[in-house]
Amino acid sequence: MIGRLSTGIVTVYLAATIVFSLARGTGDPARQILGAEASPEAVTQLQSELGLDKPLLAQYSDFLLDLVTGDLGTSIRYGASNAELIFSRLGNSILLTAVSVTAGSIIGYLIAFLGATQRGRMWDKLSTSVAGIAQSIPPFWLGLVLVYFFSIRLDWLPSGGTGSWEHVILPAVAIAVVPLAYVTRVGRTSIVSVLSEDYVLAARSRGFSGRQVLLKHVLRASAIPVVTVVGLLTGVILSSTVTVEVVFSWPGIGSLVNQAVQGRDFPLLQALAIVCAVLFVLINFIVDLLYEVLDPRIRTS
Numbered sequence: 001m002i003g004r005l006s007t008g009i010v011t012v013y014l015a016a017t018i019v020f021s022l023a024r025g026t027g028d029p030a031r032q033i034l035g036a037e038a039s040p041e042a043v044t045q046l047q048s049e050l051g052l053d054k055p056l057l058a059q060y061s062d063f064l065l066d067l068v069t070g071d072l073g074t075s076i077r078y079g080a081s082n083a084e085l086i087f088s089r090l091g092n093s094i095l096l097t098a099v100s101v102t103a104g105s106i107i108g109y110l111i112a113f114l115g116a117t118q119r120g121r122m123w124d125k126l127s128t129s130v131a132g133i134a135q136s137i138p139p140f141w142l143g144l145v146l147v148y149f150f151s152i153r154l155d156w157l158p159s160g161g162t163g164s165w166e167h168v169i170l171p172a173v174a175i176a177v178v179p180l181a182y183v184t185r186v187g188r189t190s191i192v193s194v195l196s197e198d199y200v201l202a203a204r205s206r207g208f209s210g211r212q213v214l215l216k217h218v219l220r221a222s223a224i225p226v227v228t229v230v231g232l233l234t235g236v237i238l239s240s241t242v243t244v245e246v247v248f249s250w251p252g253i254g255s256l257v258n259q260a261v262q263g264r265d266f267p268l269l270q271a272l273a274i275v276c277a278v279l280f281v282l283i284n285f286i287v288d289l290l291y292e293v294l295d296p297r298i299r300t301s
Contacts, residue, residue, distance in 0.1 A: 004288050008281040015277035019270055020063050029266045072271035077263040082271035086253060092162060093252030097238045100172040104179030105230050112187030127184055134181035140243035143174035160249035171248040175241060179233050186229045190222040224291060231287030239276035
């Protein structure tokens with residue numbers, strides 16, 4: 001755990017350094033925020049407000065010191081603390097991600113299980129087809145289709161916003177196609193591989209029923225690659241649901257990214273990138289711990 005935490009801290013530091021370097025390497029942030037038509041006086045004033053008039057090394061030192069103290073800066077567009085803006089919306093994004101990843105992963109693993117245990121039969125071909133179709137559907141396009149049918153035509157579910165569990169269904173379904181596709185493909189491959197292991201064949205030869213072998217050996221062993229891909233997808237989905245959140249007017253960090261880009265809110269974008277990096281590291285740390293729960297033979301270093 002200490003080793004993984006140390007690696008996570010180094011990863012966050014490197015991510016923050018990359019964010020800082022890219023922001024400065026693409027030009028003067030003050031000029032990008034104000035636009036090409038801004039006067040030199042306005043650019044100079046904003047540079048002073050953001051601390052961009054200092055030497056680059058001094059800017060970097062201030063940047064790291066602010067991170068250590070939890071200061072993510074102030075939004076130019078909203079005039080409020082970036083941390084307050086992000087964490088006021090983070091819960092909505094976590095809820096949407098949790099529902100979509102959980103639903104997509106469970107359904108995908110069930111489809112993978114049916115396909116792997118009936119190789120060459122109808123369920124196997126169906127699982128492969130479902131994975132391919134789901135992987136080729138853009139979530140934002142599926143979101144628009146869902147809004148058209150279930151909100152506009154049938155008037156069953158709200159088209160956007162928050163407030164009740166009904167508001168979660170359509171955006172969660174739109175995002176769930178991503179974990180469903182990956183879990184189906186990875187899960188089927190993993191289950192097929194485990195079914196051919198010597199200890200599974202030995203368990204069958206000792207007279208264990210097919211159900212006992214599947215529940216005791218196959219499901220647990222085959223879950224490790226699935227947990228890996230689910231962990232990676234959770235981090236990616238949590239930090240990249242911009243289009244889906246915009247389609248459904250969902251007040252999460254994805255829509256906040258969109259607003260920050262449109263408003264050229266450089267400090268807010270920088271803070272969002274760092275928070276997403278931290279979340280990604282935390283999710284992968286949890287996945288590493290789950291490895292040893294699923295298979296005690298695994299010892300991380």
